[in-house]
Amino acid sequence: EITCEQLDEDTCTYPVSSAGKRCVLEKHVKRSGEDEFTCRTSEIEDDKINNWIEIDKCVKACRLGRKSFGILSDSLLKSRFTEMLCSPQCYNSCPNVADLYFNLAAGESVFLPKLCEAQGANTQRGLAEIRSSGIVPPGPASGVKFLGVAPTMPPL
Numbered sequence: 001e002i003t004c005e006q007l008d009e010d011t012c013t014y015p016v017s018s019a020g021k022r023c024v025l026e027k028h029v030k031r032s033g034e035d036e037f038t039c040r041t042s043e044i045e046d047d048k049i050n051n052w053i054e055i056d057k058c059v060k061a062c063r064l065g066r067k068s069f070g071i072l073s074d075s076l077l078k079s080r081f082t083e084m085l086c087s088p089q090c091y092n093s094c095p096n097v098a099d100l101y102f103n104l105a106a107g108e109s110v111f112l113p114k115l116c117e118a119q120g121a122n123t124q125r126g127l128a129e130i131r132s133s134g135i136v137p138p139g140p141a142s143g144v145k146f147l148g149v150a151p152t153m154p155p156l
Contacts (some may be wrong), residue, residue, distance in 0.1 A: 002051050004041040012039035013068045014054035016046045058094035073108045086116035
């Protein structure tokens with residue numbers, strides 16, 4: 001049984017608790033200036049995976065770090081990161097990481113498999129084209145076919 005609050009800083013970054021909530025590593029600076037790390041349960045639920053700690057093989061294959069303090073969609077614009085994320089060693093072998101970034105991309109109106117196709121050519125152009133289509137299907141493990149088009153948000 002995984003409880004986020006019982007995990008140390010070296011295993012906190014990519015787990016999903018037994019209750020299906022993602023764990024998040026928080027950094028606090030003590031008055032002495034020393035860093036203190038705490039693992040907390042986030043409000044982000046994972047409806048496909050629970051009771052999961054990412055193995056080191058996946059962390060390395062996806063070029064992730066154990067002491068990450070959140071993930072940003074900007075990382076999807078970096079061709080080196082996208083290349084590693086879309087590699088068979090990461091995307092096909094690490095379902096927790098793939099699901100996490102699939103959902104992050106979907107939040108940006110991007111379909112990660114299309115971004116992975118585009119990453120071989122021009123990632124930024126591919127991302128712009130994918131975003132403009134407005135197609136945001138469900139996650140990779142959902143088994144539901146996407147039949148609609150999600151509305152796109154205008155740029156800010």
